[in-house]
Amino acid sequence: MSELELPEVETETQPETQLDRDDHLRPEFVRAVLDAVEDGDDEAARALVEPLHPADIADLFELTPQEDRAALARAVTDLLGGDVFAEMNDYVREDLIDALEPHQVADLASELDTDDAVAIIEDMDEDEQRAVLRALDPDDRAAIEEALSYAEESAGRLMQRELIAVPEHWTVGDAIDYLRGHEELTTDFWEIFVVDPAHKPIGTCQLSWMLRTPRGIAIADVMKREQTLIPVDMDQEEVALRFQKYALISAAVVDHGGRLVGMITVDDIVHIISEEAGEDTLRLAGAGDGDINEPIRLTVRTRFTWLVVNLGTAMVASSVVGLFQGTIASFALLAVLMPIVSGMGGNAGTQTLAVVVRALATNQLTSSNTARMIGREFRIAAANGVMLGALIGCGTYVIFHNLNLSIVIAAAMLTNNLTAGLSGVLVPVTLDKFRIDPAVSSAVFVTTMTDTMGFFSFLGLASLWGLHG
Structure with a gap:
C-alpha cells in the first residue's frame, strides 16, 4: 500500500527573525524596521511590520525610542488601526495620539468597543476630548460620553456597551434569527443576556446551549437564572476579584436602577489583574507607576x-x-x-x-x-x-x-x-x-x-x- 500523499497547504507563518521563543520582538528586527524608516524607505518598513499581530505592533512602538516614534507612525500609518492603539502602553499611546488630528482619533475610536475607545480618549486634554467627540457619530459619542461620566477605574469605565439582550418570551429560534438578521450587532460575545420588560437582567444563555437546543424551546427554559451582576460604580479591582472567585467569562453591568447597561469580559479582567498586582508592588516601594515609558x-x-x-x-x-x-x-x-x-x-x-x-x-x-x-x-x-x-x-x-x-x-x-x-x-x-x-x-x-x-x-x-x- 502506498503512502497517502497529502497536498501541500500554504500556511501563513511569521519569519523567524521577528519573534524569539518568548514571543518578544528580536532586537535585530526592531533595528531593521527603524533603519528602513531612517533611510526613508517606508515601503520596506511596512513590509516588515505588516505580518505582525496588533499586539506586536504595539510592542514595536514601545521598543522604539520616543524621538523616533512619530517617524515610525508616519511610515506605517495604514497599519495603525484601533486594535493596535488598544494594545499600546498608555504613555506611548498618549504620545502618538497627541500627534493626530481629532478626526483621526475619532476614526480610531469608532473602530473599537466602547471600553477601548474610552481608554484612548480619557487621558486627552478637555479641549481635545470635545473636538474628538464632536467628530464621532452621535451614537458613538453618546456611549463614550456616558462612560466618561463614571469614575476612573470603575465598572462603568471598564464595561462595553456592545452586547446581545433578548426578552424572556422569545424561543431559541427567535434569538438565532435575530442574531443572523441584524448585521449591526456585535460579533464578539460568549453569552446572551435575557431581560425583562424593564430591561433588567434575569438570566443568561450561553451560545453553546443555544446551538444544542431545538428552535422551539423557550429561552426562559434553557437560560441560567443565577448570575453575577456588577454595579456600574464598583471598583475595577473588586470586579476582577468577582471574575476570579466565580470563574466568569463575562458579566452584566447594571445601573442604580438594576437595568442592564453593559458587560465586562474576561479579556479586560486579565489586564486589570496584571495592572493591579504590579501597581501594589510598586506602591509599596514608593516607585509610582514604575512604567519604563513614564516621562x-x-x-x-x-x-x-x-x-x-x-x-x-x-x-x-x-x-x-x-x-x-x-x-x-x-x-x-x-x-x-x-x-x-x-x-x-x-x-x-x-x-x-x-x-x-x-x-x-x-x-x-x-x-x-x-x-x-x-x-x-x-x-x-x-x-x-x-x-x-x-x-x-x-x-x-x-x-x-x-x-x-x-x-x-x-x-x-x-x-x-x-x-x-x-x-x-x-x-x-x-x-x-x-x-x-x-x-x-x-x-x-x-x-x-x-x-x-x-x-x-x-x-x-x-x-x-x-x-x-
Whole structure:
C-alpha cells in the first residue's frame, strides 16, 4: 500500500527573525524596521511590520525610542488601526495620539468597543476630548460620553456597551434569527443576556446551549437564572476579584436602577489583574507607576516625594540613637551591631507587610479573620525572633567573647521581630479601615517602627544592662 500523499497547504507563518521563543520582538528586527524608516524607505518598513499581530505592533512602538516614534507612525500609518492603539502602553499611546488630528482619533475610536475607545480618549486634554467627540457619530459619542461620566477605574469605565439582550418570551429560534438578521450587532460575545420588560437582567444563555437546543424551546427554559451582576460604580479591582472567585467569562453591568447597561469580559479582567498586582508592588516601594515609558520628570517627582518622606522617618529613628550617645561612647561596639537589629526588623516587617497587603487586595483578609491573622503573624515573628536572636547571640559571643552583649542583642532581635510582625499587620489593616490604600502608605510607617524599635530596644537594653567597654 502506498503512502497517502497529502497536498501541500500554504500556511501563513511569521519569519523567524521577528519573534524569539518568548514571543518578544528580536532586537535585530526592531533595528531593521527603524533603519528602513531612517533611510526613508517606508515601503520596506511596512513590509516588515505588516505580518505582525496588533499586539506586536504595539510592542514595536514601545521598543522604539520616543524621538523616533512619530517617524515610525508616519511610515506605517495604514497599519495603525484601533486594535493596535488598544494594545499600546498608555504613555506611548498618549504620545502618538497627541500627534493626530481629532478626526483621526475619532476614526480610531469608532473602530473599537466602547471600553477601548474610552481608554484612548480619557487621558486627552478637555479641549481635545470635545473636538474628538464632536467628530464621532452621535451614537458613538453618546456611549463614550456616558462612560466618561463614571469614575476612573470603575465598572462603568471598564464595561462595553456592545452586547446581545433578548426578552424572556422569545424561543431559541427567535434569538438565532435575530442574531443572523441584524448585521449591526456585535460579533464578539460568549453569552446572551435575557431581560425583562424593564430591561433588567434575569438570566443568561450561553451560545453553546443555544446551538444544542431545538428552535422551539423557550429561552426562559434553557437560560441560567443565577448570575453575577456588577454595579456600574464598583471598583475595577473588586470586579476582577468577582471574575476570579466565580470563574466568569463575562458579566452584566447594571445601573442604580438594576437595568442592564453593559458587560465586562474576561479579556479586560486579565489586564486589570496584571495592572493591579504590579501597581501594589510598586506602591509599596514608593516607585509610582514604575512604567519604563513614564516621562523622567514625572518619575523623579514621584520618587523624590517618597524619598523625602523616608528621609523624615530616618531622622526620627536617628533621634532615638541620639538619646543613647553616652552609652554608645562608652561601648563603641554598639554602633557596629545596632544596624543589624534594625535592618533585620525592617526585612521581617516588609515580608509581613507584603503578605497582608496582598491578602487585603484579594479579599483573603477581612474583619472576620483579622484577629486570627494577627495571632498567626505574632507566632511567626516570635519563632523567627527566637531563632535569629539565638543565631546573632552565638555569633556575637564567638566574635567578641562578651556574654552580656550577646544576651542584649539576642533580646533586641526578638523584640524587634515581634514589633515587625505586629506592625506589618496592624498598619495596613488600620489604613484599610480608614479607606486609605495600604499599598501606598504602609511601608513608611512599618519601616519607621522597626528602625525606631530596633535602635531603642538594643541601645535601651544595653544601657539598662550597663554595658561598657
